[in-house]
Amino acid sequence: GENVEQHPSTLSVQEGDSAVIKCTYSDSASNYFPWYKQELGKGPQLIIDIRSNVGEKKDQRIAVTLNKTAKHFSLHITETQPEDSAVYFCAVHPGADGLTFGKGTHLIIQP
Amino acid sequence: KAGVTQTPRYLIKTRGQQVTLSCSPISGHRSVSWYQQTPGQGLQFLFEYFSETQRNKGNFPGRFSGRQFSNSRSEMNVSTLELGDSALYLCASSFREPGAAFAYEQYFGPGTRLTVT
Numbered sequence: 001g002e003n004v005e006q007h008p009s010t011l012s013v014q015e016g017d018s019a020v021i022k023c024t025y026s027d028s029a030s031n032y033f034p035w036y037k038q039e040l041g042k043g044p045q046l047i048i049d050i051r052s053n054v055g056e057k058k059d060q061r062i063a064v065t066l067n068k069t070a071k072h073f074s075l076h077i078t079e080t081q082p083e084d085s086a087v088y089f090c091a092v093h094p095g096a097d098g099l100t101f102g103k104g105t106h107l108i109i110q111p
Numbered sequence: 112k113a114g115v116t117q118t119p120r121y122l123i124k125t126r127g128q129q130v131t132l133s134c135s136p137i138s139g140h141r142s143v144s145w146y147q148q149t150p151g152q153g154l155q156f157l158f159e160y161f162s163e164t165q166r167n168k169g170n171f172p173g174r175f176s177g178r179q180f181s182n183s184r185s186e187m188n189v190s191t192l193e194l195g196d197s198a199l200y201l202c203a204s205s206f207r208e209p210g211a212a213f214a215y216e217q218y219f220g221p222g223t224r225l226t227v228t
Contacts, residue, residue, distance in 0.1 A: 001170075036219070041221075046216055049216060089154065091154075097156055097167050097168075097169065098144050098157075098158075098159055098167055099154075099217060101153055102153075
């Protein structure tokens with residue numbers, strides 16, 4: 001089955017700086033790559049996604065890049081703010097089963 | 112539009128008991144998926160329902176089962192509870208049919224926190 005690796009597990013950045021989280025996957029048939037943000041006591045919230053026919057997608061301060069050849073994709077958050085502090089999960093849809101998730105990145109925004 | 116709702120939000124059960132969790136998808140969404148979230152294993156796919164039929168199933172024992180009703184609401188059941196079943200159970204809904212030519216967004220509810228003692 002699909003295997004997703006996510007790095008780093010914890011990321012601490014100064015407020016206003018950028019944060020980058022990276023994921024790699026194993027199944028070349030995977031065609032959908034969403035990112036979720038999970039705050040304490042809440043369910044995962046879809047923040048951005050990208051499909052296999054697109055290399056980059058941006059939504060205000062958030063962007064995702066996809067390299068299908070290398071089988072990796074990344075989340076970029078610019079001008080980080082305190083409310084960006086949360087756990088971020090990458091996920092992959094291999095086309096048949098449900099989403100396969102990475103282990104998560106705890107993003108800490110230092111004031 | 113209201114989001115995905117799950118009831119109850121918290122449950123405490125004893126080993127050997129069974130439990131039923133409920134999920135109401137976003138209005139108009141016909142696909143419901145269930146996931147288990149634990150600190151050790153992370154988020155793991157349980158099963159997916161569409162039009163009252165189970166379309167996909169993850170690698171969980173038969174003690175975990177589910178169903179979907181004609182109004183798209185879904186329930187999942189865990190029988191003969193074990194300590195290791197303690198987890199956050201998440202439901203996600205989507206408006207696309209599983210296996211569609213293009214991938215689909217899934218929106219999660221707040222989850223049901225199950226504690227087995």
